[in-house]
Amino acid sequence: AILEKELDQMLQNLSLPSRHSWATFEVANNKIFCNLAQYTDCSRGYFDMTDEELEELAWNTFSKIPFLDGEYKYAGITGKTKLSDSGGDHITRVRVTFYRVLDGIRINGEDDCSFWFDGSGLVQISINLFNYEAIGSMKLIPLESALERVKKPDAFSIGDGIKTVGKAETLKVE
Numbered sequence: 001a002i003l004e005k006e007l008d009q010m011l012q013n014l015s016l017p018s019r020h021s022w023a024t025f026e027v028a029n030n031k032i033f034c035n036l037a038q039y040t041d042c043s044r045g046y047f048d049m050t051d052e053e054l055e056e057l058a059w060n061t062f063s064k065i066p067f068l069d070g071e072y073k074y075a076g077i078t079g080k081t082k083l084s085d086s087g088g089d090h091i092t093r094v095r096v097t098f099y100r101v102l103d104g105i106r107i108n109g110e111d112d113c114s115f116w117f118d119g120s121g122l123v124q125i126s127i128n129l130f131n132y133e134a135i136g137s138m139k140l141i142p143l144e145s146a147l148e149r150v151k152k153p154d155a156f157s158i159g160d161g162i163k164t165v166g167k168a169e170t171l172k173v174e
Contacts, residue, residue, distance in 0.1 A: 006067045007032075013064035014122070031110075032127040045119025046083075046090040051076070054117065058096045061115055061122060068113060068127070072098040073106070078114065093118045 016036060049057065055074060062068070079095035093116055100111040109130075116124035 009066045010064065013066065014061065030129045032125070032129075034125050036123050036125070046092060047094050047117060047119050048091075049117070054094065054096060057117065058098075058115055062098055062113060065113070065127070067129070071101040072113065073101055075099050075112075079116075093123065 075097040077094050078097040080091055081093040083090045083092045095114055095116050098113045100107045110128040111130045114126045
C-alpha cells in the first residue's frame with residue numbers, strides 16, 4: 001500500500017502543491033489517479049515537443065515517483081487529444097505510458113504508469129501498482145513433439161464437452 005509520506009514525497013519531487021488543493025486525487029485498490037489542476041479556459045497551449053524531448057521529460061517525471069519499484073519500460077505515446085480550428089489541427093495533450101516488466105517479460109494488464117502532458121507540462125498522472133511474483137514457466141517443446149502429443153487419444157479429443165467421440169487426426173495451426 002502507498003503510504004501518505006510516499007505520496008507527499010512524490011508531490012515534493014514533482015514540485016506540485018499539496019494534494020488537498022488539487023481538483024482530483026484518488027488512491028484506492030492499488031491505483032492512484034490525479035488531475036493536477038482544472039483549466040476551465042483550456043488555454044495551456046498546444047503540445048509541440050518532439051518524440052525525443054517527450055521521452056526525456058517522461059523519464060525525468062517517472063524518476064521522481066519514489067514508490068515505483070521494479071523494472072519499467074517506456075511504451076511511448078499511447079494517446080493524443082487533438083483540436084481542429086481555423087488554424088488547422090493541433091495536439092493539445094498527449095499520454096505516455098510506462099509498462100511493468102518482471103524477469104524480462106512484460107506484464108499484461110493494468111500495472112502501468114501514465115502521464116499526460118500539454119503545452120505547459122504535466123497535467124495528469126495515473127499509476128496502477130500490483131505485486132507480482134514469478135511462479136514458474138512452461139517448458140517449450142518443439143512443434144513436432146507438440147503435434148504428436150495432440151494426436152494421442154488422451155491429449156486432444158473430439159467431442160461436445162460431455163461425451164468424447166474420437167481423437168484428432170490432424171491439426172491446423174495458424
